[in-house]
Amino acid sequence: MIENDSAVRLATPDDLPAIADTLAAAFHDYPWMRWTVAxxxxxxxxxxxxxxxxxxxxLPYGRVWVAESPGAPDGIAAVAVWTTPATRVPAELFTAPELDAYYxxxxxxxxxxxxxVAPYRPSAPSWFLATIGVRPEHQGRGLGAAVLRPGLAEADAEGSAAYLETADERNVRFYAHHGFEVTGEADVPDGGPHAWCMTRRPAPTG
Structure with a gap:
């Protein structure tokens, strides 16, 4: 159950500092980040x-939802960032020079x-859950599910599959509860983390 006094809404550019802080806290010890970021x-x-x-x-090419909570810094306790089949992200955004500096x-x-993980990504247009995170002190209160559901609902309304990747086995069970199935697994080279690639077929609507 979602914690009391929490609300989920679409993010705006004004939320960006709080979103960045929330996701940085959520991913502090995440195996994928520990392996790929200095x-x-x-x-x-x-x-x-x-x-x-x-x-x-x-924000410009997908959907970003935030879960507000009065107990969280700047009011935001959870975030889900998606890209959607409706827009094409310019390839150069994934190879910008500043990314190397951040890594x-x-x-x-x-x-x-x-x-x-690239070979397991869907070839058909899909909703792609790029990142989802809950501040550690707010985990276990239903906020992850709450901030995930709007994207799944929109994917279902479009008849579109949804896709994600995770490097934490505990997340596999969470996503399976929301209809995702493991469609591929990969070991990152040179001793990196194991990754699960998961796809969710659109649920019937109406």
Whole structure:
């Protein structure tokens, strides 16, 4: 059940600092980030990456939902960032020079990790859950599910599949509860994390 006094809404550019802070906190110890982002200044690097992808990709080319909670800094406790089949993200946004600076000495590992999961990504247009995170002190209160559901509802309304990747086995069970199935698995090279690629078929509407 979602915690009391919480509300989910579409994000605006004014939310970007709080979104970046929320996702940086949520992904502080996430295996994928620990493998692909340099250790020095790690939290700030993760914050910069999450800000970049939300500001440059999620807001203009997809959907970003936030869950508000009065107990969270700046009021935001959870975030979900999607890209959608309706828009095409310019390829150059994924290779911008500042990204290498954010990844630091792990930039090559970040490229290798992306290449490891790329074969399992859907060829048909799909809703892509780029990132979802809940502030650690607000986890276990239903906010992850609450901020996930609007994207799934829109995908269903369009008759579109949804896709995501996770490097935490605990997340596999969470996403399975919401209709996702594992459609591929990959080991990131050189001792990197294991990744699960998951797809959700559109649910009947009406």
């Amino acid at each position: 250790a020095d200044g790690h939290t700030n690097r993760v914050r910069c990456l999450q800000l970049y992808f939300t500001e440059r990709i999620g 630091g000495d792990r930039a090559a590992h970040a490229v290798a990790a992306e290449q490891a």
